[in-house]
Each structure stands twice: as structure tokens, then as C-alpha cells.
Amino acid sequence: MLSAVRYYSFPLLLALMLHAIAVWMLAVGWNPSSDTSKVVKPKMIMAKLLVLEAKATSKPVVAPPAPVSAPVAKPKPVEKPKPDPAIERRKKAEEEAAERARAEAERQQRLAELARLADSDLTQAMEDESTTLQQGNEVIVAQSYQLAIYDLVRRSWSRPPSARNGMQARLLVELIPTGDVVSVTITASSGNAAFDRSAEQAVGRAGKFDVPEENAIFERYFRSFYFLFQPEDLLR
DSSP, rough: OHHHHHHHHHHHHHHHHHHHHHHHHHHOOHHHHHHHHHHHHHHHHHHHHHHHHHHHOOOOOOOOOOOOOOOOOOOOOOOOOOOHHHHHHHHHHHHHHHHHHHHHHHHHHHHHHHHHHHOOOHHHHHHHHHHHHHHHHHHHHHHHHHHHHHHHHHOOOOOOOOOTTTTTTEEEEEEEEEBBBEEEEEEOSOOOOHHHHHHHHHHHHHOOOOOOOOOHHHEEEEEEEEEEEEEHHHHH
């Protein structure tokens, strides 16, 4: 009996609750059709909006595929032909021969230049020596005539009483190729008029000197020359 009561008590309680809810709804004037439509319709609209929004926002953006470029074929390296050893040896031999020929040409040129310089120096040395010898001969000839003129003037000069050792008069004497005196000029006075005048008279008394016949020697040494008068030299 107790088990039967426990078995049917829960369904009975549930039925009583349902009837109580129904009575309450009728009491408050609830219209099931109108309320249901009001409640359900917004839910359907919201559901539709949510579905549309979900479709609009959930659509993935797919980027267009990138173009695939065709692979560029790399050019194959050009293999250089291997040099022929025989050609290389011949080329090296030709280069060495050309270098030896160039060095030999330079050596010959240097030898020729040295020979030319040696010949030039030898020729110049011979010319200088010849000139020196010629000038030496001319000097010897000129000195012999100068000594003769000196001796002639010394013998022609009369020293004045006022002459003293240390006095000297310098005279410029000019001749013509015959040896005749054409001019006597005192270029440096002794300070004593009698001494200077006696020097001029000594040259004038000589009047003419022996001179070389060679015109070159005469022009170089006797056309005009200086005569220095000193008592200790001219009077012995």
C-alpha cells in the first residue's frame, strides 16, 4: 500500500501544479495565441538576422592565387678550349727571342753612343791639344819679340834725376803691322811729370819695333799692348 502511494504521489503532484498554473493564467487574462505570437516572432526575426549576419561575416576572403612564373633556365657555362701545349711553347719561345733581340739592339745602341762620345772626346782633346800647342808656339814667338822691344826701349830711355825706386808709369802703345809706333798714351801716371814724360820719349825714340810677320800673332800681341816703366827694371 505504501509503495503504491509513493509511486503515484509524484505524478499527482505534478498534475496539481499544472492545473494551478492554468487557473492562474486564466485569472490574469493571459491569451496564449497572442502572447505566443508576440514572443515567437521576435525570436524568429532575431534568428534570421543572426543567420544573415553570420553568413555575411563568416565568409572567408580568398586571395587570388599568385601567378606562377616559369623557371628561368640558367645558361650553361661555355667551356674554354684548353691551350695547346705546343702552341704555348712556340709562343713563349717567340717572346723570349723578341726580348733578346730588343736587349741586343739596346746594347748595340749604347755601344754606338759610347763610341761616338769617345770619338768626339778624342777629337776634342786632339783639337784642344793642337790649339794649346799652337798657342804655346805663338806665345814663344811673341815673347821673343817682346824681349827685343823691351831691350830697345830700355836703351832709349833716359831716367830723370827725380826718378825713384817704386815709381811706375803704365803706357798703352799702338803699332801697325810694319812695327811703326802710331800712338803712346799714359794710362796710369807715376805721379811725377818728368818720369811720365821720359817714358813717353823712350818709346818715341824707338819709333819702330820688329814684329812677327804672322798677322794672327801680330793682331793678338802687338796691335796694342801695355808697357810698364819702373826704374829698377829699366835701369840696371
